[in-house]
């Protein structure tokens with residue numbers, strides 16, 4: 001039985017542990033130079049005894065992170081590096097890691113050590129009980145109250161919009177079986193929301209609770225602006241509900257307008273209309289104007305994402321790699 005079949009059997013029956021197969025750990029890196037050595041050291045300790053590769057994807061860092069990745073590769077042979085030609089974003093960096101990972105099991109985690117390398121073995125052990133994917137639910141309140149409420153709001157909105165169960169305490173940290181990785185790699189769509197994409201593919205999944213640590217060094221790479229952009233991308237990219245809401249809203253407003261017109265017509269026939277109504281006219285115009293602009297904007301976002309998709313550009317461009325044979329994109333995975 002091949003290695004791959006063995007692991008599939010493990011995923012189905014839970015009878016065999018996944019200990020023998022290669023584990024790929026993917027971490028996107030954006031200006032995280034000071035975190036990398038500690039990250040690699042702790043992953044290396046956590047995965048002692050298991051064959052593993054650590055794929056660090058430099059998402060256009062400007063702080064010398066790439067130099068650090070090259071240096072670490074000389075110290076830890078398991079380290080591999082991919083360097084983007086510019087900043088393409090967290091979720092695209094994860095995609096690049098997935099494209100190049102060879103493992104039967106693939107772990108995705110942030111590189112700032114908020115996701116703790118020590119939790120990887122718990123994720124793998126849980127997966128070996130017979131799951132295709134185990135996601136980490138982050139305990140601890142390491143993000144401030146504002147950021148947490150924003151995540152919760154986003155999770156609620158997405159659950160409603162996309163009919164998936166979004167959980168605010170789940171980030172990208174998870175382990176996935178090769179079947180899920182292959183399915184996600186086959187999805188070349190933009191915009192990309194890694195968490196939603198892994199949910200969409202199905203298979204068996206569960207979660208475990210892990211401790212969410214403090215950032216090891218540096219500061220967050222997700223300011224409010226990027227968080228909002230991610231939320232909008234998520235809503236537009238994974239749901240047609242905003243369009244349904246708009247259509248419903250249009251009908252509701254039109255019916256109200258029609259009823260009001262009837263009322264006025266009846267009053268006029270009864271001869272009871274005084275020339276008043278400036279305020280109501282103005283508010284109607286403003287409300288309708290605002291709605292028209294918002295509506296066009298939302299439709300525009302959809303058209304924009306269709307436009308982006310039709311250009312069929314590669315999702316990312318590589319500038320360099322360490323320890324990985326690459327073309328710009330693996331040919332089978334170009335759109």
Ligand code: UDP
Nearest residue numbers: 028029030059089090110111112220221222
């Ligand atoms: N990141 C990235 N590209 C970006 C922004 C962030 O690769 O454009 C990486 C970053 O290096 C980190 C992870 O994504 O490994 C999550 O970012 P961060 O920890 O700053 O987000 P937070 O935990 O504050 O939400």
Ligand code: MG
Nearest residue numbers: 110112114215
């Ligand atoms: Mg973080």
